Amino acid sequence: MRSVCVWLVCLLLGGLLALPALAQNRPAPPPKKTRLLFLLDASGSMMATWETSDRWKVAQRMLARMADSLDAYANLEIALRVYGHQTPVNQKNCKDTKLEVPFAAHNAANIKKRLQQITPKGNTPITYSLEQSANDFPRDPNARNVIVIITDGLESCGGDPCATSLALQKKRVFLKPFIIGLGDDPGYAQQFGCMGQYYNASDIKTFQRVLDNVISIALKKTTVSVELLDDAGRPVETNVNMTFLNNVTDQPEYNFVHYLDATGKPDALEIDALLSYDLVVNTLPAVQLKNLNIKPGQHNVFRVKAPQGYLYLRQDAPTGYGSMTALVREKGSPYILETQRFPSQQKYLAGTYDVELLTLPRIRQTVTIRAGQATQVTFPPPGALNITQDLQGYGSVYQLFADGRQQWVWNLPGGSSKISLPLQPGRYRVVFRMKTAKGSKFTDVKDFSIKSNLTTTIKLFN
Structure with missing residues (x-):
């Protein structure tokens, strides 16, 4: 059995070691x-x-x-x-x-x-x-x-x-x-x-x-290089997907992952100068150069300002939320730019973003990402609301604020009061009416507090 395992490991390692050689020695496509x-x-x-x-x-x-x-x-x-x-x-x-x-x-x-x-x-x-x-x-x-x-x-x-x-x-x-x-x-x-x-x-x-x-x-052969500039104008950004988009057909003609050699220079890419291109650098969010002025028969250099930093979503321990995610938007935009999981680190263009954590209740933050730096976002460990009674009815959970306002957080599902619900630390209220009640006046309202890593148990109509 051991010899079989050793043979499999050797075979796997041999295949992995061969991959770079295969990539570099792959025959070039026939000339058009x-x-x-x-x-x-x-x-x-x-x-x-x-x-x-x-x-x-x-x-x-x-x-x-x-x-x-x-x-x-x-x-x-x-x-x-x-x-x-x-x-x-x-x-x-x-x-x-x-x-x-x-x-x-x-x-x-x-x-x-x-x-x-x-x-x-x-x-x-x-x-x-x-x-x-x-x-x-x-x-x-x-x-x-x-x-x-x-x-x-x-x-x-x-x-x-x-x-x-x-x-x-x-x-x-x-x-x-x-x-x-x-x-x-x-x-x-x-x-x-x-x-x-x-x-x-x-x-x-x-x-x-x-x-x-x-x-x-x-x-004649035409080549291009793309320099990705940081916030100081230095061509040091790399490892980003780039697309040369045909701006007549709106179809991608070339897709590359940007590369810098050992001296810090981007490589020369051969492209067809008879087409008209927009260059899309697929950072988050993407950066675009419209109508590239390509000089045929020579080498062309295009410079794109693309300073990037990291958004680091930190999760210190397992939570009751399951797989935690955050919605990232450019500041003030209603459109989701990225859905990022906890824990992870993702590159973004330097700038300001709205980050929405899918906790209960949701946490919304505005963060600034700086070139070459990591901006950390985390959240307090949740506690839990526990209702053991199995009362049939209708109800919701609200968050309470210091100024007396309340904000809806969650509806009790399935017509039952029985739940174990992870919630962020804070003050809350549950509002519940049994299905058999003969009027709105028979609604029960209970206020409670949630603390990190602790369970709060409440009893309705008590």
Whole structure:
């Protein structure tokens, strides 16, 4: 028997010792594939002169060069959808859009060939093209779907590109789109800014720089660190859950438990810069940074003021209350922040809180929690009210105050006077009428005192 026990202990200890190694040696998840769709304007206005050329030829040349450079990337597929190129503008075709080159790896040759065969001529159905692009991306949960819209005009078919873009982002069809407006139309920023990340390419040199920058954002690694500051502004708080919340879908994208290394520095976390985030630091209560200004392709540091102290609920001995708890609220708030059990120690943000102990009667205190310190809350040991008579009737227990007021504490249950009830030290009153009594005037009232760790026995109608 002893050898079996020793074997089990060894097996258990071996498993526990292996857990950290397993956590550190766990294989990294496979890299996500990026699918990049160029949504290109080929409406009639793209034939307009632009510096020494026209907008269409510039777009052709820039996209061809970009497609060549993208062929070198692994885990990348590109595609081309064009709108406004199949029917003349006078036909007002608001469904003139087509996926000209489906997604594939090393797709540059196909895209360049198709660009040479297209002539701009029609309308600008941006909204409808966005809706159709949702079907261009294969269903793949392990992919980043990116759209780059290149246009020289506003929506001409009465659609709402902002609402459509937002709806498709919320469905996670694609990430926040990039929109490059060719030329210098003052209406671009208003219409395109709400669709995604808008860039104004007022000249050819800017267009080339913007296009390079967009690709860099889409494909380069971005990291962030979070410094949790104490009340002196020092980045020493740690071991707190953090959530990077997608503020378009309102869904969590990343959950981490904050970490400081041996030198006191937070680690660098890789995140997708194509999304828009709110950072939620899940202290009690939570702290939130809205609309993180993440610079893609580099390391970002965010500082959050999160000084914390402890609320220590002390219970010196068993009580008749059973499992004792306290309700913790931010000062003045009606909402419960935490239900904390006795005895325990829980971290909270430094501040002032209302603490309600579920004793009989309830004890309410306002406490101040200071950074790096423990604030202690306890309660006197209760005594007990004992009524041994089993009289059928109706009654309640009230607390008495020095100014003569009384406050309800408890109703006698089950229509019987027989109880053994734990109560905090103090002055009380029991009010009771038997069920068989023929009038309110036959109510009995008894005052009594409760002392810690002592039982007070009373007799009704005596």
